[in-house]
Amino acid sequence: xxxxxxICVDDEREVLDAVMRDLDYFSDTFNIEECxxxxxxxxxxxELDAQQEYVxxxxxxxxxxxxxxxxxxxxxxxxxxFLGTKKLLLTGLATQADTxxxxxxxxxxxxxxxxxxxxxxxxxxxxxxxxxxxxxxIDYQAYIDKxxxxxxxxxxxx
Amino acid sequence: MFRENxxxxxxxxxxLIILALPASSFGIDGLTQVEHRVIAIFVMAxxxxxxxxxxxxxxxxxxxxxxxxxxxxNGLWFATNDHPDLQGKLLAQSTIMATxxxxxxxxxxxxxxxxMAASKYxxxxxxxxxxxxxxxxxxxxxxxxxxxxxxxxxxxxSNTATTAMMLSxxxxxxxxxxxxxxxxxxxxxxxxxxxxxxxIATPIGTPPNAVALKYLVDQYSVSFAQWMVFGxxxxxxxxxxxxxxxxxxxxxxxxxxxxxxxxxxxxxxxxLLVYITFIGTILLWLMGELHGMSSYVVAMIPxxxxxxxxxxxxxxxxxxxxDVLWLVSGGIALGVALDKSGLAxxxxxxxxxxxxxxxxxxxxxxxxxxxxxxxxSNTATANLLLPLVAALGASMQxxxxxxxxxxxxxxxxxxxxLGMSLPVSTPPNALAYASGHIKNTQxxxxxxxxxxxxxxxxxxxxxxxNKMGIIGA
Numbered sequence: 001x002x003x004x005x006x007i008c009v010d011d012e013r014e015v016l017d018a019v020m021r022d023l024d025y026f027s028d029t030f031n032i033e034e035c036x037x038x039x040x041x042x043x044x045x046x047e048l049d050a051q052q053e054y055v056x057x058x059x060x061x062x063x064x065x066x067x068x069x070x071x072x073x074x075x076x077x078x079x080x081x082f083l084g085t086k087k088l089l090l091t092g093l094a095t096q097a098d099t100x101x102x103x104x105x106x107x108x109x110x111x112x113x114x115x116x117x118x119x120x121x122x123x124x125x126x127x128x129x130x131x132x133x134x135x136x137x138i139d140y141q142a143y144i145d146k147x148x149x150x151x152x153x154x155x156x157x158x
Numbered sequence: 159m160f161r162e163n164x165x166x167x168x169x170x171x172x173x174l175i176i177l178a179l180p181a182s183s184f185g186i187d188g189l190t191q192v193e194h195r196v197i198a199i200f201v202m203a204x205x206x207x208x209x210x211x212x213x214x215x216x217x218x219x220x221x222x223x224x225x226x227x228x229x230x231x232n233g234l235w236f237a238t239n240d241h242p243d244l245q246g247k248l249l250a251q252s253t254i255m256a257t258x259x260x261x262x263x264x265x266x267x268x269x270x271x272x273x274m275a276a277s278k279y280x281x282x283x284x285x286x287x288x289x290x291x292x293x294x295x296x297x298x299x300x301x302x303x304x305x306x307x308x309x310x311x312x313x314x315x316s317n318t319a320t321t322a323m324m325l326s327x328x329x330x331x332x333x334x335x336x337x338x339x340x341x342x343x344x345x346x347x348x349x350x351x352x353x354x355x356x357x358i359a360t361p362i363g364t365p366p367n368a369v370a371l372k373y374l375v376d377q378y379s380v381s382f383a384q385w386m387v388f389g390x391x392x393x394x395x396x397x398x399x400x401x402x403x404x405x406x407x408x409x410x411x412x413x414x415x416x417x418x419x420x421x422x423x424x425x426x427x428x429x430l431l432v433y434i435t436f437i438g439t440i441l442l443w444l445m446g447e448l449h450g451m452s453s454y455v456v457a458m459i460p461x462x463x464x465x466x467x468x469x470x471x472x473x474x475x476x477x478x479x480x481d482v483l484w485l486v487s488g489g490i491a492l493g494v495a496l497d498k499s500g501l502a503x504x505x506x507x508x509x510x511x512x513x514x515x516x517x518x519x520x521x522x523x524x525x526x527x528x529x530x531x532x533x534x535s536n537t538a539t540a541n542l543l544l545p546l547v548a549a550l551g552a553s554m555q556x557x558x559x560x561x562x563x564x565x566x567x568x569x570x571x572x573x574x575x576l577g578m579s580l581p582v583s584t585p586p587n588a589l590a591y592a593s594g595h596i597k598n599t600q601x602x603x604x605x606x607x608x609x610x611x612x613x614x615x616x617x618x619x620x621x622x623x624n625k626m627g628i629i630g631a
Contacts, residue, residue: 144588149329149594152592153323156319156322158479
């Protein structure tokens with residue numbers, strides 16, 4: 001099976017732990033990585049790219065010391081190595097200007113507000129993951145029990 | 159650890175052992191080196207398709223490449239420089255490479271173009287909307303409608319794409335079912351079952367049919383229309399049985415359902431051209447005797463039309479399921495190697511098949527095919543079994559009273575499409591299972607019953623065809 005990664009970025013340890021707990025459903029099939037800053041995430045991306053692993057989803061907080069989440073995601077959005085990577089912003093503190101930038105520059109795939117509902121986060125990640133796998137042409141059959149069936153039905157074309 | 163790696167070790171080691179054995183150990187008189195190598199390639203293909211260490215289409219490519227290396231005139235030096243008597247008959251490289259573009263592959267390519275254009279211009283979903291209307295709102299009849307439409311679509315589109323489309327129509331409706339309503343199971347299962355069955359009705363319905371066409375040539379040839387003459391009634395009977403079975407096993411308690419499909423028929427010039435080409439191609443396929451064109455030639459017409467009018471553009475072209483085409487090519491290449499090397503004929507002569515009762519052969523081969531198709535890809539099953547079965551069928555005189563070669567090939571081909579008792583049996587099954595509405599055991603129950611009934615209906619059909627003189631001598 002292909003190595004497919006989900007990356008979570010947040011400067012608060014407790015938030016990362018909570019996200020990891022909510023995404024535990026995926027942990028036996030996919031690789032879930034934790035980063036405590038944007039810089040750490042960018043380093044990790046270089047490493048994963050060097051190993052030619054897939055980066056399916058980046059779930060990022062916005063307000064962090066150093067580079068902000070929107071800045072991080074904007075940078076990734078124009079990196080042709082991660083063209084298909086799904087970007088999810090998970091934040092409680094985004095101004096309207098941040099949100100506009102997140103949509104226009106970071107090309108967000110999804111926006112979730114803190115505090116989030118674990119079920120919603122799980123379902124969102126499921127749908128994004130399904131889209132990523134089909135769009136990348138990865139054999140979805142190997143992952144089918146972790147994917148979102150309605151999304152799969154919508155995306156399979158003759 | 160060792161057990162886990164067995165699927166990688168066996169396909170490498172066993173063929174090598176076979177190559178290392180002396181030629182006399184196979185019990186076939188005068189086995190040539192080429193024939194010896196064909197046995198090794200066949201064993202490798204069988205192990206790779208059953209154990210799936212690599213994708214199934216990659217196995218097909220391996221077959222073709224190994225044939226080119228080991229049994230073609232332009233292969234490796236040590237494989238081609240021995241004394242002709244020992245070496246046997248080498249194949250021309252063009253014969254092997256041509257399997258990638260055999261008429262059968264072109265027929266499928268034409269089918270893919272039709273399906274892609276129909277889906278792109280929403281002909282499929284709009285037809286589904288219109289055709290479902292007469293079935294009203296009673297769950298039982300809506301399900302019948304759904305199954306009929308799924309089956310008809312899967313005659314011309316891939317079973318997987320049809321299933322995905324119909325399940326996506328169905329998903330919002332299933333939310334209205336009660337949590338305990340068994341009708342959800344019936345509806346979710348009805349789609350893959352109908353798609354699996356529907357593929358049987360036409361030569362382009364499903365890849366195993368394509369593989370069968372390779373063995374239905376010359377005096378045994380079956381035209382597109384002839385195939386449908388027995389394929390469509392078979393599918394109709396099976397659908398009716400499947401519907402009754404699903405309604406009896408999982409009766410819906412909900413009293414009214416409303417499938418709400420949005421949209422309207424496109425009326426742009428391109429869309430109209432798609433409709434005309436679609437209908438025109440099918441009519442030409444059905445009226446082969448009038449215009450003289452074979453179904454293979456007809457299949458190239460939509461390819462030309464859709465390319466010229468940019469209905470299928472460069473991006474669409476990239477999205478064609480080349481893996482399916484290659485999978486079939488490998489099967490054809492395997493058949494070509496068995497046949498052209500002379501191995502098929504020699505092996506049949508060496509084994510006293512004449513002592514077998516011909517009915518035992520038809521029943522046994524079909525049952526084996528059904529069993530294998532439940533656990534592995536239907537196409538790979540057909541790829542493996544049909545060349546063997548076809549060689550037998552062509553040589554067994556005692557088979558003639560029972561419909562001969564054609565009866566045997568058809569029975570095995572139909573059986574390959576009837577394996578549907580597990581989520582892994584077919585991609586449509588996997589998609590339906592992913593919905594989370596059905597349990598393993600429910601799919602198993604339905605799949606086993608339909609498989610067995612399907613086998614019996616197949617035998618009945620072959621018997622009738624033979625009695626009516628449509629197949630056989």
